[in-house]
Amino acid sequence: MITMMFTAMIALTLTAAIMILTSLLSKKINEDREKSSPFECGFDPKSSARLPFSLRFFLIAVIFLIFDVEIALLLPMTIVMTTSSMKSWLTISLIFLTILIIGLYHEWNQGSLEWAN
Template sequence: MLMITTAATLSLLLSAAIMILTTLISKKMNEDREKSSPFECGFDPKSSARLPFSSRFFLIAVIFMIFDVEIAMLLPMPITMTTSNIKSWMLISTIFLLILIIGLYHEWNQGSLEWSN
């Protein structure tokens, strides 16, 4: 037990010493205005690069990801039909598709699928 404790302490001290040593001898980075600004073909940027993006794009991306995952879950359904009980497969598939249709109706009802707002 003493040997394990000694080895753990030694490895902890050695890694801490290496981290401190590399911090001390590393190059110091000076904050330069040109280096910290966003790159725009060598010219000064005309406006801030940190503008907030439209939440509409984020919402469309999330909906796309949800439908993408749904398709990935729907693709193996016909293959699993041959290896499982047909009644349980039909029940599970119907419930899954019903949940997807209810989710789509909810998104449509909330106006998430309308881009022109």
């Protein structure tokens, strides 16, 4: 027991020391204008690199990622069905699907799924 605690303490100390050392060594000392500007084949940029981004596109992308992860959570439910009781599997599945449908209805009701007004 003492050996495990001693090993864990050494590992944590070594990890903390390496993290502190890398954060101290990785700091940029001087800020160069050329290195902080966007790269366009060695030429000065013709326009600003900070173009406005469509917020609608971002929201739809986030919604897609959320529902994509939820589908990835739904797929293993068919495999788990054979190893669990049918009543508990059905209850959990229905609760999960109900939460998904309520979330989809909320997004639809708020107008987040409409691409153009």
